[in-house]
Amino acid sequence: MGTSPWLIFLLCSGVGALAAVLGLGGGVLLVPIFTLLLDLPIHQAVALSLCCVMATSVTATSRYLPDGLVDLRAVLILEITTIIGSYGAAVVAGMIPDRVIAILFACVMILAAAMMLVRQPGNSNDKHSERHRYPLALSGSLLAGGLVGLLGIGGGVIKVPILRLLLGKPMRQAVAASAMMVGISAAFALLPYLHRGEIPTHFLAYAALGTVAGAFVSSRLFHKIESIYLKIVFSLVLVYTAINLIIKTWD
């Protein structure tokens, strides 16, 4: 394979920086980059993305936990179904053809693009209510875990609303809890990929380190951007990449 590991490091740094600035998880960008630019099979791309997502989760959690932003009890209880979803989906992913996963991933990319445009920028109306709809939250977490295991993305799109709407967490606490949860889910989801030999070990360190470095530098240099124009451009890039992903996998 002729791909330079340093190219992977640079690409992942860019993704990590962009994701931190836009307030996204990196998975939705990493998988298409690994597939389209580096020609990795989509199963390997998903596994490598999971490794990167785990690194960003540990980084974010090591900052959120000391600040008291993570509700450990909620995280660990919701993780009961999330890890079932992530491990189960990762096992099932081994039986699903590349094409199907690529199409599913493209759909999630288009959904992420749409959500980025409709997402409300502020969170000033957050109020900490003590609602505890755990049965519903556990079901939603199962689905979020499924996304982690099958597509290698963080699943924050599902987890943050669950934590906010069903468990009444304020936005910052929901984001912090979601960040910790994805690392645990990824640790379980990676096991079937490891057993199938689908983790590209040569690129792991470069990709994970690149993502962390990019996010680390970017979060210190820039503030989170709320520009609607940037979000529109980025959404269009996501849709364009989703279409390319389908075309490439179909060929």
Added chain:
Amino acid sequence: MEDEPMNRNSKEAGLIYQIIWYLMIAMLVLAVIVQHLGLGERTDNVATVISHLYLALVPLGLVLLTIVLFIKKSTLVATVAGSMVVIWLLLRFVIS
């Protein structure tokens, strides 16, 4: 066993995750250095060993978290965290 307020164990848990973060960065930097130097066949072995260790980082964090939570008498959360570690170990080494 009782419900614990949210931030009761934050400091200890935060410290554990910071240790895990430093371990992770050290491991990844070491892997990059070794792979960059190029040690022939041994490069493959190092990459494989690092990937196995890397996957065990979060479960290691959960082990430490379980111990701390038990010491701090947060039994419910500690039991859940401990069970996850046991399940991860079973999936990793027994079911493959």
